[in-house]
Amino acid sequence: MQTVTLSEPDDFDGWRDAARGLVASGVAPEDVIWQIGDTPADLFAVPLDVPPAPPSAKLAVPRAFIDLARSVVLSADPERFSLLYTSLDRLQREPKLVEDHADPLVRRLEGLAKAVRRDIHKMRAFLRFREVEEDGTPRFVAWFEPEHHIVRTNAAFFLNRFASMRWSILTPALSLHWDGTILTEGPGASKAEAPEGDPVEEVWKTYYASVFNPARLKKSAMLKEMPRRYWKNMPETMLVSGLIAGAQARESGMIETARASIGGNSQIAWEALRDEAAGCTRCPLYKPATRTVFGQGPVDAAMMFVGEQPGDQEDLAGMPFVGPAGQLFDRALAQAGIDRSRTYVTNAVKHFKFEPRGKRRIHAKPDGGEIEACRWWIEQETALIRPKMTVALGATAARSLFGRVVTIGRERGRVLTLANGGAAWITVHPSYLLRLPDKALAEEEYGRFVEDLKAAYAAVG
Ligand code: URA
Numbered sequence: 001m002q003t004v005t006l007s008e009p010d011d012f013d014g015w016r017d018a019a020r021g022l023v024a025s026g027v028a029p030e031d032v033i034w035q036i037g038d039t040p041a042d043l044f045a046v047p048l049d050v051p052p053a054p055p056s057a058k059l060a061v062p063r064a065f066i067d068l069a070r071s072v073v074l075s076a077d078p079e080r081f082s083l084l085y086t087s088l089d090r091l092q093r094e095p096k097l098v099e100d101h102a103d104p105l106v107r108r109l110e111g112l113a114k115a116v117r118r119d120i121h122k123m124r125a126f127l128r129f130r131e132v133e134e135d136g137t138p139r140f141v142a143w144f145e146p147e148h149h150i151v152r153t154n155a156a157f158f159l160n161r162f163a164s165m166r167w168s169i170l171t172p173a174l175s176l177h178w179d180g181t182i183l184t185e186g187p188g189a190s191k192a193e194a195p196e197g198d199p200v201e202e203v204w205k206t207y208y209a210s211v212f213n214p215a216r217l218k219k220s221a222m223l224k225e226m227p228r229r230y231w232k233n234m235p236e237t238m239l240v241s242g243l244i245a246g247a248q249a250r251e252s253g254m255i256e257t258a259r260a261s262i263g264g265n266s267q268i269a270w271e272a273l274r275d276e277a278a279g280c281t282r283c284p285l286y287k288p289a290t291r292t293v294f295g296q297g298p299v300d301a302a303m304m305f306v307g308e309q310p311g312d313q314e315d316l317a318g319m320p321f322v323g324p325a326g327q328l329f330d331r332a333l334a335q336a337g338i339d340r341s342r343t344y345v346t347n348a349v350k351h352f353k354f355e356p357r358g359k360r361r362i363h364a365k366p367d368g369g370e371i372e373a374c375r376w377w378i379e380q381e382t383a384l385i386r387p388k389m390t391v392a393l394g395a396t397a398a399r400s401l402f403g404r405v406v407t408i409g410r411e412r413g414r415v416l417t418l419a420n421g422g423a424a425w426i427t428v429h430p431s432y433l434l435r436l437p438d439k440a441l442a443e444e445e446y447g448r449f450v451e452d453l454k455a456a457y458a459a460v461g
Contacts (some may be wrong), residue, residue, distance in 0.1 A: 003033045009173075010149040011036070019085050023059055029089050034081035034420070060091050064098045064316065071113035074149045084107060101290075102359045110290060115283070117291070119148045120320075121279025124157055128417045129167060130195040140167040143194035143272045148254070151176065155183060157275070161268075171196050266384050273380055277350060283373035285351035285366070290315045295346025295381050302460055304344040304387035305329075306378065308396040308429060312361050315352035320345050325430040329393075333444065335455035344385050348400035349374045371400050382420065388460040390422055391453070394429025412452065415459050427455035 004022070006014040016036070022032060069084050077083075087105055091097050098108055129140035140162070144151075149172050158169065159178060169176045177184045274294045280286055293310035296319055305321075313323030321329050333340050349370055351406035354361035366374075378400055382390065392398040398406035401418060408426055416424045428449055436442040 001033060002027060002031055003035060004036065004081075008074075008149075008152075009036050010074050010152055012070055015073055015081050015084065015106055016069070019088050022085065023088055023092060029082060029086040032082065032085060034085070047365050059088075060095045061088070062091070062098055062330055062360060063094070065091060068098060068109055068113055071116045072109050074116045074153060075112040076148045077112055079257075080112060084113075100359060101361065102356065114291075116148050116150060118128045118279045119146050120150045120154055121275065122146075123150060123154050124275055125279070127158075129162075129165075129171065130197060134166070137166065140165050141170065141195050142167070143189075144172050145191075149173070152185075159183060269380075270299045270384050273377070273384065277377050280350065280377070282376060283351075283370045285349065285353050288354070289351035289358075291318050292350045292354070293318055293347065294341055294350060294377075295344055296320055297340075297344035297346075298342065299344075299385055301342060301344035301385055302388045303338070303342075303457065304346065304382065304385055304390045305393060306397040306401060307345070307347045307393045308431075309366050310352045310362055311346050311431075312352065312354070315361075320347050321430075324404035324434060326435060328430040328434060332450045332453055335450045336457060339452060339458050344381070344387060346378065346381055348378060348397045350377055359414045366396060368399075371396060374436065375400055375403070382418075382422070386422070388423060389456050391456050392424060392426045394427075394432065397429075400424045413455075415456075424461060425452065425459065427452035427456075435440060 003017040004015075007017070008014075022300075035089070043186060047074065065087065069087075072080050072084055087097065087109060094100075097103065098106060107294070123144055123146055127142045127144045129142045132141055133137050133139075135149065137206065151169070155176050158176070162178070164180070165178075166180055167178050170193060172190070173188045175186040175189050177186060197345070223426055226434045261270065277292045277294050280292050286292070289310075293314050295304075297304075307321060307325075310320060311325065314320055320326070330340060333343075349366040352361070353364045353366050355364050356362075390401060392401050392406075395406060397407055398408065398411070401424060402416075403419065408428060411426045412428075414425075417423050428445070430449070433442060433446050433449060436445060
């Protein structure tokens with residue numbers, strides 16, 4: 001039996017270096033004990049100085065596994081290091097292991113990664129600062145109890161958003177302190193050490209207004225998004241419920257305020273939105289899917305394209321339109337003279353809906369409820385990006401954008417107007433073109449698709 005001692009519970013680098021050496025030396029997963037600090041996992045274990053992997057050792061480590069492992073390491077599951085090592089060991093013989101989502105080990109790792117992502121999201125969404133005075137100047141202090149080892153990973157997020165304040169985040173395992181120049185780490189704290197009372201600092205309120213867009217926030221949805229146990233730490237819950245009454249008329253005003261508060265930089269608001277969407281549970285599709293696939297593209301894009309939902313490859317890559325439909329879409333865009341990198345591409349539904357069939361995941365159409373639940377995100381994307389032209393790719397996108405069932409044949413071929421006043425164009429979905437069995441018809445329909453893209457582009461100059 002051999003023991004590897006990692007310095008911290010989230011020590012990815014330590015795990016990776018040790019695991020490489022062990023795999024290269026052919027050490028079996030059942031012969032390794034992983035422990036953290038000097039907490040012995042097994043009193044009889046013999047400490048091991050893991051030899052570094054020899055330079056010649058070629059390990060099969062796909063990028064997707066590294067990404068997965070980075071999340072899994074943050075889990076509170078005591079078996080995480082050994083599960084990862086078992087996977088790394090199997091990867092040497094089964095290079096496609098991470099793509100096998102039916103494999104129990106892969107499923108377990110994905111489940112852990114998902115729980116970690118949700119916890120990261122919760123900390124970002126629900127942590128609240130209270131103001132205290134320190135040496136005559138304000139310091140903002142927050143208390144948070146994460147379920148996983150996500151605090152260090154989240155430090156950059158808080159640093160980016162609150163760089164101009166002095167703040168401390170206290171958690172049971174460690175604390176973070178930012179003095180405006182240096183970020184330091186301290187020991188864990190107890191809730192009693194955190195200040196109580198009324199908090200909230202204006203910047204955060206405004207940030208929140210942009211993230212949760214209260215005008216759209218129905219009470220039931222709110223309860224779902226914000227578990228009750230977080231509410232007590234959230235004074236702006238009051239702000240939010242007050243705003244619900246103001247309803248839709250306030251929406252654009254709120255987003256304008258958020259824009260102004262971040263110096264007109266909607267990139268920050270968009271990132272906040274994307275981070276929120278990563279933990280979305282608005283409909284049950286988040287459960288089997290690997291991750292939220294959010295929109296992609298510059299926030300000042302003049303054109304926005306909306307597809308149906310991510311497919312198998314998009315779900316794995318975390319990006320919209322990268323699979324076969326995406327390749328056809330890319331080709332058509334190029335032919336229409338449109339530079340995809342200057343457009344914003346997203347989907348009506350942000351999670352992959354599928355039916356498992358053996359090892360394959362077969363695309364399933366999102367239903368009306370799922371489209372409706374996900375409109376929350378597309379409306380906010382639209383409000384932030386304010387594209388001059390929104391192109392609906394297929395019936396699901398059109399239904400989401402117009403809030404009603406749309407017949408493509410009837411609405412195709414002219415500029416339409418969305419409820420927010422923006423211009424829109426409806427065309428077919430690239431997958432429809434891929435499914436056409438008749439080659440001549442497929443070519444003809446592809447030509448019509450390219451013409452639609454050109455016309456939509458031309459309509460906005
Ligand atoms: N189909 C879609 O509608 N969206 C994608 O991102 C991929 C396939």
